[in-house]
Amino acid sequence: MSVRGVDHIGLTVPDVDAASAFLVDAFGAEVLYDTLPADRPPKGGEATTSRLGVPGDAREVRIRMLALPDGPGIELFAFDHVEQDTPAVPSDLGWQHLALYVDDLDATLDRVVAAGATALSAPRPLPGPEAGDRNRFVYVRTPWGSTVELLTYPDPQPYEEHTSRRRWHP
Structure with missing residues (x-):
């Protein structure tokens, strides 16, 4: 299996x-x-x-x-x-957000906000083991209150130096 x-x-x-x-x-x-x-x-x-x-x-x-x-x-x-209940926020127990890999974070964020979501901040660099010059993320809330993370990591990440296993993305 x-x-x-x-x-x-x-x-x-x-x-x-x-x-x-x-x-x-x-x-x-x-x-x-x-x-x-x-x-x-x-x-x-x-x-x-x-x-x-x-x-x-x-x-x-x-x-x-x-x-x-x-x-x-x-x-x-x-x-x-x-x-x-109200939608879960990341501090609640259970599945807390859906993360979507995107190629163009800024364009996707603009599209998502235009469709009715609220950005919780400006896009930020991915930290620590996920860092890279163009590796970034941002969280948004859907119109009904669920949390979605948009992220992109086109550059190599530091964790890759320590394992041959890679994160999956499309």
Whole structure:
């Protein structure tokens, strides 16, 4: 058995259509299909609770799969009949952000902000073992509050001197 890569990321959003529009505009994602279209009844009850580990009153009302241009899919979920917390921030336990490798950080940041995200700072140099003259990153918040990191590391990184294993990127 071997893990071959990330197939998709599941993301719960308040509005599947608005989140889809953001992902298309910001990252060039493409809508592939709806597993649970808006014209179908919600899914809930014991089957949903046992499959996803959600509260008993939670109902899935929309599920949509998108694909990034050179990466994994993003599966969007929307629920109703359940109290939801605010989106996780990096200090919370659990998966804290999605990191996307980009070739042109400045152009991508401009596109993402124009699509509705908020940059948390200006792009910064990658630190320590990831450093390099053109190696940089920046965090943004999506319109619904999730955290995304944009990063690029076209230059060799110091960690590469100590191991033959390399980080994966497209």
